[in-house]
Amino acid sequence: MKYKKILCWLFLWGAPAACLHAQQSKPTPYQPTHAEILQRYRNAQRLDTVTRKTVFKHNVDANWLPGGTSFWYANTARDSSRTFYLVQAATGKKELVTDSAKIAQLKKDALAPNAVRSHEPSRWEGFATDSLSPDKQWVAVTIDGNVYVRSVKDGSLTQFTKDGKDAKDFYGALAWSPDSKYLVGYRIHPVEDSSVYYVLTDVPGTTRGQLRSQPYKQPGDPFTSYEMYLFTLAGHTTTKVNTDIIDFFDAPVLHWRHNDARYFLYEKVDRGHQRFRVMEIDASNGQTRTVLDEKSPTFIYESRLYTHYLPETNEMLWTSEKDGWRHIYLVNTLTGEIKNEVTKGDWLVREIDSVDAKKREIWFRGSGRNKNEDPYFEHYYRVNFAGNKLVDLTPGNGNHLAFFSPDRKYFIDKYSQVNVPPVNELRRTEDGKLITVLEKADVSAWQAIGVPFPTPFTAKGRDGVTDIWGIMCRPTDIDSTKQYPVVENIYAGPQDAFVPKNFMSYYSDMQGLADLGFIVVQIDGMGTANRSKAFHDVCWKNLADAGFPDRIAWIKALAQQYPFVDTSRVGLYGTSAGGQNALGGLLFHPEFYKAAVASCGCHDNRVDKQWWNEQWMGYPVGKHYEEQSNVTNAGKLKGDLMLMVGEADTNVPPESTYRVINALIKNGKRFDFLPIPGMGHSDGGPYGRSRRRDFFVQHLLHTTPPDKNINE
Template identity: 60%
Template sequence: MLERYRHAKAMEEATRNTVFRAGVQPHWQADGSSFWYRNVLKDSVLEYIYVQPFAKKKQAAFDHMKLAEALGRVTGRTLDGRRLRISRMELGKSSVALEIDSACYRCDLGKYTCAVADSFPGRRYPRGNFRRSRWQGFSTDRISPDKKWTAFIRDGNVFIRPAGSDASDGEHAVIASAPDNNSATNTAAVQYTHNGTKEKPYGALAWSPDSRYVVGYHINPVEDSSVFYILTSASGTRGQLRSHPYKQPGDPFTTYEMHIFPVGATGAVKVNTEIIDFFDAPRLHWRAGDSRYFTYEKVDRGHQRFRIIEVDTETATSKTLLDERTETFIYESRIFTEYLPETNEILWSSEKDGWRHLYLVDGITGKVKNPVTSGPWVVRQIDSVDKKKREVWFRASGMHAGEDPYFVHYYRIGLDGKGLVELTPAKGHHTVTFSPDKEYYTDTYSQVDIPPVTALHRTQDGKKIMELEKADASAFFATGMRPVESFVAKGRDGKTDIWGVVCRPSDFDPAKKYPVIENIYAGPQDAFVPKSFMGSFSEMQSMAELGFIVVQIDGMGTANRSKAFHDVCWKNLADAGFPDRILWIKALAAKYPYIDTARVGLYGTSAGGQNALGGLLFHPDFYKAAVASCGCHDNRVDKQWWNEQWMGYPVGRHYEEQSNVTNAGKLRGHLLLIVGESDTNVPPESTYRVINALIKAEKSFDFLPVPGMGHSDGGPYGRIKKRDFFVKHLLGVDPPQRNAGEL
């Protein structure tokens, strides 16, 4: 066993930095028509490549040795041409501007001479995150769009005054939009409300585009209660008590009562619509060319209803344009809406047909004009919407029959649902980076056992221009590492494919019997089994080296499959996909006789910690040992936004019935609990409440609290104890005696 520990450490060292040319991060030049990227080669050698897509040309960006010599002459330092660390670079026909160690230089690539530059001439293209918040928040601009009025809050009440007159103390900002031509007729500030207070102020103001109205809210703020923890090893002789606000399931939200403040009037008009009692004040979407109407989005608490509501500012009335309801849940953070004001349309995502797809909605009537995408596959993410060409660019998975349904591919399609173009047809899991003008893109794709390939494509038709790089993993496999295996088996319904991966020891012997350890995380917010090339010495592989088969599985209840697949989690987090996971491991054992299903353990962190302990509590006949780190063991104790999304609202008996605390007395098998004492994600008390219940039930278990550590698997020491725990309880061998110097 000692030799196995030493071998695992040696393999970690031997496999470090053994995969080369594994990806391309293009740095597009200021003209947007060319880019450079950097390759990391053996012994940390760096190689810079310059690509001109229009010319189908790829070459070394410069003579690395000559450039190092030229830079050395101007810096007075000896630079290694094989390891130049260039952070930014702009290439010309015969020159280059570059930045190294925060210093800028301009170099002639004909004569290879360099001079210090005051600044870098190029520009960086920002990486956009297309997802927009549906909540306005409180960061606003006080001036009206036509620059003639100022709206502000004083002593909790709303005032409007002509712009240019004296400002008042206590003014807060308001949102600005497009200009118009209203004019100020006097210089006095008009007070619109009188019942605002410090405790219940008005706020979150927003101007209409024509500067005729301000929309705002009478706010009833809620201050979240705190959770507490103690830093036992802080400086001094006393522990330090710490706290932070933390909203738990069932806790109240700040509420917003919508009002309209017409310019030229003397009072507020309450909008005939529901008080907003979940999330923040919504972002407003004004109808193009007609500022009489705006819409906002509302998610009801409990995550079972989503609406787009229209408000008529002249009558202060509202009506529902779009209303989606479910018997289970609507995944709020994956609701996508894009407003097309020029055509009064809305692009909207929904799982109403059983799969997440896009729909084009009439922004006036709220009726669906047409599905944009459809079929037994999932839209994973929106990259952009081209309003002029009326196209949406998106990522999806599950469209390729016979392929892992989690592999992400990139597409574009017309808003009429026609003209689907696949940009990444090659088999594998894809990551695409577009040029700033989207004329070209780089596509890097791989599988868990197949190293990455990066190609350059033309966006117009998806045509491949050239292969840029093919990863070299020969040195990685030369160490004796075995490829990770992707394995699929049927789930609890006998029909649905369940996907996972398998890690084996590098000295694997099929004649032996191996215990199984599952790395579990069943959080419904995503899927978690790796899909890209696993060409590094992972935590799973490190444990496998000690004599285990280590697996990871996405069971039912996780995301990125059908709505029915996902719905298994609804008010049912204790399920954690265990019926599918157990069948998967048994199917693996049926194929490979060296799998020992009499010795199965599992480990996880956070929701995975909850799942790990849940395996012992709810499936003790299968799982024999578990390491649970920082677990959210009781969904009433964990964060509101995550738990209510899956467990629902109001908080019912099912919360208690599925709690690891409530069920702690059912414990069989071997358990190690780990918690960081300064965990601000999941309150440490979640683990301590389990411990309290275990003690009352007179159960045996191991416990590792880590002073000063936050939300973690226990860090390096926690991982040591996890390995030792499974070695003892699944292999039946005493772990190394570190105090005796055995390791």
């Protein structure tokens, strides 16, 4: 038996053939005694303590000096002492600095960190504009809901509208043309959002619960709408623009032509997220021309939709998934013609960092381009507008973070994987050339303790073709002759992907749970982001799916490769959308999932926030909202369930959980419930996480957890 265990340790660190050959008999279910589980809790607490400050040289925080030719950084040792280095950027020459006076001077001379470059304004936010005209001759004002222009010279007022009202159907959001000839404004039909309420039950110094409320727009609720008008100073005319009412988002940002202020562009997203347009307005007569019109039978992911206007050349950069992957397009705004697809292929642009209009270059992050690595790994790229000079600035196999010098001539490339410690390289921005390796993380102290790194794992999804990626955490003292229950940390929100990709230099909550005797996994199933459009579209009007067919297939494949995985005892936990998913696992897949802990779940998408739910579930609110609700399906509950909610949750209204509770009670279901006074949107905090561990120990290991009331 001892020989088998040794071989299995070799397997876990990279010798699978030895372990598989050694396992002659099927492992037996791991079911610890009460005394054994007490020891596991103590060991997990000990490991959380002893693993602190055991990973060194994992980060290079470059402090650039004036001129941009050199920088200094410091490494911190286990005893908190610091070692300082001065680096010459062009050559990578690294000098150890020990003189305290020189160190003090380096700190004094260091430049402020390079500011993050701003992105385009959010379409959810209105824009501010100066009331003073560009030529400084006029001031645009509203009085009693109507539009006036005041002369700076003599203070005289010119009234443009008379049908505005002070609080209802008023005019506002005024914006000047660059030549001061036109003023754009809107007749605004305001909508006051309804409130959601919660009670703080234990406020110090009070003897009564305190009622709180906040405006909260839910799916289907109306929006303030905007009718566009043009006010022409010459002739004092008012023209209603021949365009659709803007009844989704606020008044848009206006993009005027560089050499002809008669025309401007604005963007319109239709409610339901299935149509995006760029419209051009002729300010001389209020006529409208459609420059760009994108429609989708599913959804356009609005917050990942990027536009950048180039008025000097009458062009715009635009991202679209119209070919099945998110890519950048160059558009002629005079004709609406797509001049070229800047990026292309079976990979995607994750985010545009900056645009250099003079050099006609785009700096962006992308993933999936390198076929022999995890498709979620982010790399940094530069490409010209024509798309024929794509440079991968960060070629190393891993997930990358780039930190540029203030003049962007150099950058620090930090990359890692969940099971591969970080490397910090100094590179040249011009061509991505490696100058020197500054630091490789030292994890020897961590490895000496024996806590394993997470294991990446890939399996085919529901279609038998698509790769599904995830990670596994296993007990530090795993016994190859045993089978351990599985607990999935789930979050299937379509707004992103969630499986960690960077090396974690700390003892994670997942590892802490694993060391109690579980195989803890995290998976990105279909319906989450950062893959193809088809992969993402699975979520459309289908949030209850939550990628479960892919997750279940992944866990079963994991068990095929690792015999210590017990698929007869599977639980899951999550928070927010993950809380919705956790309960959904028991409602819709009780044949596989046996226990769940759901924290602050958005259990009914009609109760949750409008902007998130309409993006994925669509508009108008249809029957599918009700059909997929955990409240509607509460009577299907099988298995063991624990619900948590913070009473002061301002993200997901607490009544989302209480409505599930009421439905469970009406259906005679048994469950555990933990309300937490004063807590906001959370997984339950330290106490909630402790109770979550105890719950899985009780219901999957079938062992009594420590009794905290007697300090066991």
